[in-house]
Amino acid sequence: EKMVMLRTIDTLWKDHLLGMDSLREGIGLRGYGQKDPLIEYKREAFDMFAAMMDRCEREVLEHLFRVQIVQGEQPPPVQARSRRPTQLKLNRGEDAGGGNGDKTVRRTGEKVGRNDPCPCGSGKKYKKCHGA
Structure with missing residues (x-):
């Protein structure tokens, strides 16, 4: 039911947007007929939207x-699996190839400020060189 509604709404919305584009392109000619193009655009856009909503309801009902x-x-019902804490294994890096307890690398010097010269020696500010 949801898929039918979503597919129908999506298709009709795309058509509505294309219609709105063509309305926007042609609405300027209404000024020659002594009518305010903005008011005419709003009125026709509302009429188009109402028509789209009616079409949407009708098409969804037709499909349903x-x-x-x-x-x-019917497929057999899926049995809920019971999980016991003894069955769960936690991956603590043993399987990842290390296993020898590698430590996090720490910075030895001071933190480089954004406006300080870059330590690579380029002469640029850190934020323009390696801080980007």
Whole structure:
């Protein structure tokens, strides 16, 4: 039901947006007929939206009434798996290839400020060189 609604709404919305583009392109000609183009655009856009909503309801209902439910074999119900804490294994890096307890690398010097010269020796500010 949800998929039918989403597909129908998506298709009709795309059509509505294309219609709005063509309305926007042609609405300027209404000024020649002594009508305010903005008011005409708002009025016609509302009419188009209302028509889209009506079409959406009608098409969703048509699709839902055409659906035929087929009685067949139902898959067996899925049994809920019970998890015991003894069955769960926590990956603590042993499987990742290290296993020898590598430590996090720490910075030995002071932190380089954003406006300080870059330590690579380029002469640029750190934020323009390696801090980007």
